Amino acid sequence: MTAGTSAGAGTLQAQGLSLVYRTRRGAIEALREVDLHIGAGEFVTLLGPSGCGKSTLLKIAAGLLAPTSGEMRIGGEPVREPRPDIGIAFQKPTLLPWKTVLANVVMPAETLGQDMDRARARGRELLALMGLEAFAGNYPNELSGGMQQRVGLARMLLRDPRLLLMDEPFSALDALTRETLMLELQRVWMRDQKSVMFITHSIAEAVFLSDRVLVMSARPGRIAEDYRIDLPRPRTLDTMTQPAFVQACAHLRQHFVGPTP
């Protein structure tokens, strides 16, 4: 690591993170005393049922929510507002329908007042990476759901962020598109060695993509297990049929079957 980068650029660290939502019908404890660490270049997945607070955790990392207590640090600095060095993708493509595909991809540069010519050149590169260079001038609703999600991924990568926050980005897609995008994400991740905080409720997706899977328990959300996946990279669709893969899935599934404690 060079002297210029702060201690562990792209790392994410949560310490004693709790969050209580106040609603009309009383307080809801979304997170309780969550500790987690994502190292530089590490792909970490938060796996859990819906309502376990994994999206809340991601929103805190994105600077969209402030924790009730505890601290979230990215690259060693406490998160107080959305940071310019992260990329984010959501379950929905969340594209602006009145902007072209390219204009959507360069939005993260526009909001920071960066050089737009350079941003557009970079945006075209990323669209090419996603196989969408021909659609730069189209509007989002002229694209299929899978293509829109790819545009969202290109937008996430625009600022060349050190840390990616991904909230169930493939869950609204059909199985075939999902597999293709999983492979693409792995390819991009292996090429650029970014840190990733990935959220899903799909066990197979978690095992396929991750270095580590953090299993979350529901309400209040806590980390129930920190499970390392040691499958060799790059993983292919064949990986999913190997005993080690199946075994890892079976192990993780234990958390979600049987009588609830």
Added chain:
Amino acid sequence: MKRLLDLIYPAITLAVVLAAWHYAVILLDMPDYVLPDPLAVWRALVAGFQDGTLWRHIGYTLYATLAGYAIGSVLALGLGALLAESRTFEKFVYPVLVAIQATPKVALAPLILVWFGFGIASKVVLVVLICFFPLFVNTIVGIRRVDPDLIDACKAFSASRWYLFRHVKLPAAAGDIFAGLQIGISLALIGTVVGELVSSEAGLGYLIGSSAVNMNVSTMFAAVALLAVIGIAGTEAVRLLHRRVVFWEAERAERTRTTQA
């Protein structure tokens, strides 16, 4: 071309109604002061255009309608946007405006005439009042109902408050804003005519009122026909603009049209 062909069907209906009207007047021997022959209405129109009186009335009505519509719409958009963005402003102003909205503005016509005189200013004021509220309410509703995920996505990429307003909320509300503009244009014409009927020096509403005194029913019909043409032209113009500007919601623009009709 297809749209032009579609016009043939209502044109046939209109021709049948006019023919039935013409022969009913002849067969039933209707006196002119109850129901004039459509040909008499046509002659009144031609005569009015030839001696220039109709042009003056049309100009007066158009001016009052368009000036009032423009002022009312600008006020409604500005105040609506301000109210949607500022909770403080909302607390002070919204209840008052709701109270005003509940009163039929037409009932204020005599008062406005007393205050602003019998000239064109009183008609403009009446139109401003009458077309303000639909657009005002639609602007607020439109801005408030922007997809919160879209807002979060842009915020996570460091979008400023101004960026969110200009590039996210305002375009997202455009469909509702145009629906308000469409209601506004038909209400604006009603406002002008009511003002002119109550008291005026010119205008198509004034022409209807003064022709009634003289039992000149042909001229009354001529003025009504002209108002219909102005009304149709106005709503069509706004609808066209709607489809052009809010191109990403083309289907929705069509739907507001049918609910208006």
